[in-house]
Amino acid sequence: MVRLDVKIPQVEAGSYTIYIEAGSLCAIWERLEADYPNLQKFVVTDANVAAAGHLATLIGKNSPQVYSIDPPGEASKHIDTVIAIIEELEKAFFGRDTLIVALGGGTVGDIAGFAAAIFKRGVKVVQIPTTTVAQADSSVGGKTGVDSSISKNAFGAFWQPEAVFIDVKTLLTLDDRQYCAGLIEGVKHALIADSEYFEFYEKNVDAIKNRDLDVLGEIALKNCQIKASVVEKDPTEKNLRRILNYGHTIGHAVETASGFELLHGESVAIGIIAAGMIEEEMGLATGRLGRIEQILRKLGVPVRIPAEIDKKQLINIVKRDKKAVNQWPKFVLLEDIGKVLCKNGQWAVDVPRDLVEKILTDLY
Numbered sequence: 001m002v003r004l005d006v007k008i009p010q011v012e013a014g015s016y017t018i019y020i021e022a023g024s025l026c027a028i029w030e031r032l033e034a035d036y037p038n039l040q041k042f043v044v045t046d047a048n049v050a051a052a053g054h055l056a057t058l059i060g061k062n063s064p065q066v067y068s069i070d071p072p073g074e075a076s077k078h079i080d081t082v083i084a085i086i087e088e089l090e091k092a093f094f095g096r097d098t099l100i101v102a103l104g105g106g107t108v109g110d111i112a113g114f115a116a117a118i119f120k121r122g123v124k125v126v127q128i129p130t131t132t133v134a135q136a137d138s139s140v141g142g143k144t145g146v147d148s149s150i151s152k153n154a155f156g157a158f159w160q161p162e163a164v165f166i167d168v169k170t171l172l173t174l175d176d177r178q179y180c181a182g183l184i185e186g187v188k189h190a191l192i193a194d195s196e197y198f199e200f201y202e203k204n205v206d207a208i209k210n211r212d213l214d215v216l217g218e219i220a221l222k223n224c225q226i227k228a229s230v231v232e233k234d235p236t237e238k239n240l241r242r243i244l245n246y247g248h249t250i251g252h253a254v255e256t257a258s259g260f261e262l263l264h265g266e267s268v269a270i271g272i273i274a275a276g277m278i279e280e281e282m283g284l285a286t287g288r289l290g291r292i293e294q295i296l297r298k299l300g301v302p303v304r305i306p307a308e309i310d311k312k313q314l315i316n317i318v319k320r321d322k323k324a325v326n327q328w329p330k331f332v333l334l335e336d337i338g339k340v341l342c343k344n345g346q347w348a349v350d351v352p353r354d355l356v357e358k359i360l361t362d363l364y
């Protein structure tokens with residue numbers, strides 16, 4: 001069992017532990033009973049995670065109250081689901097002594113975390129992520145929330161978990177497309193923070209694709225270390241945390257313009273290439289883009305904007321980026337693999353509009 005402590009001095013509880021071990025899911029319930037003997041446990045999961053057998057493995061012979069999100073996925077990441085969870089808690093007389101146990105991907109984690117943040121003004125939550133996205137990204141860092149009918153994550157709260165339990169074996173039941181797309185957040189972590197970790201991806205790409213559990217365990221640890229170290233320094237995204245958005249400005253725009261046909265990680269892969277092209281145009285890069293593109297291609301994600309996406313629409317979406325000032329966002333850029341460019345203390349920098357427009361034209 002690998003343990004990683006995350007210390008967030010800015011929040012009340014202060015710190016939490018991430019536990020990583022392949023095959024540990026069947027032992028987590030006992031651990032929760034031991035660590036939180038006085039809390040009433042309420043599991044939130046989804047129909048696919050339950051069908052894959054992970055719910056049964058987690059609870060074993062215990063029979064806690066379970067809310068299974070159905071249909072699984074983004075369509076349910078809505079305030080109505082949060083209301084349904086809270087009303088279920090109330091009907092069963094759960095109080096402030098509740099521990100919400102989120103078992104699933106980022107959708108489950110975001111919904112359950114948000115429900116925990118607002119039920120009775122906040123109850124404890126533990127995250128048990130079961131997708132590559134959730135194990136690399138969403139379960140660590142305390143961002144929770146749900147979509148409105150107009151935009152993603154319109155409702156939300158920062159709500160740190162009590163603990164995170166990662167069993168990489170749960171990834172074996174994930175479909176190939178979801179699996180590969182979620183790996184891209186790990187590539188992003190390597191690019192922003194650790195050139196050796198990037199080389200690890202290059203050397204182990206076959207083992208990663210074959211879902212070798214030892215390699216997946218190492219990736220999970222690296223991802224959590226990098227994400228946690230950023231979140232520790234800037235839990236509410238005042239400045240440094242923005243480096244986690246590397247590749248995401250164009251990535252989000254491509255994801256939205258595709259009508260969410262492209263998965264988040266697939267869109268971020270395209271955004272990473274766009275950022276790399278911006279770096280080349282601005283004289284920041286030293287021939288690294290080929291290496292980056294090669295690893296993304298090997299991981300089976302797109303590296304060009306699909307032809308059916310309208311460029312004008314794409315630019316309009318970039319202008320509406322939620323962090324845009326005067327209708328234009330700043331960009332996180334690399335100085336080198338493992339090193340983000342910082343200008344005057346800012347981790348997101350200005351890039352001229354015409355340069356971005358040119359790159360978007362070239363990237364089809």
Ligand SMILES: NC(=O)c1ccc[n+]([C@@H]2O[C@H](COP(=O)([O-])OP(=O)(O)OC[C@H]3O[C@@H](n4cnc5c(N)ncnc54)[C@H](O)[C@@H]3O)[C@@H](O)[C@H]2O)c1
Pocket residue numbers: 046047048049052054072073074077104105106107108110130131132133134137138139140141142143144170171172173174175178182
């Ligand atoms: N809070 C954050 O910091 C943060 C960061 C990144 C992403 N997110 C959010 O996470 C969501 C995407 O996460 P995701 O990709 O994990 O989506 P998801 O939770 O919808 O999971 C993807 C699909 O895989 C299924 N699934 C989950 N685990 C499985 C398993 N082990 N075996 C088989 N099927 C399984 C799910 O039922 C779903 O159909 C988005 O809503 C995004 O906004 C949040």
Ligand SMILES: [Zn+2]
Pocket residue numbers: 137185248264268
């Ligand atoms: Zn992302």
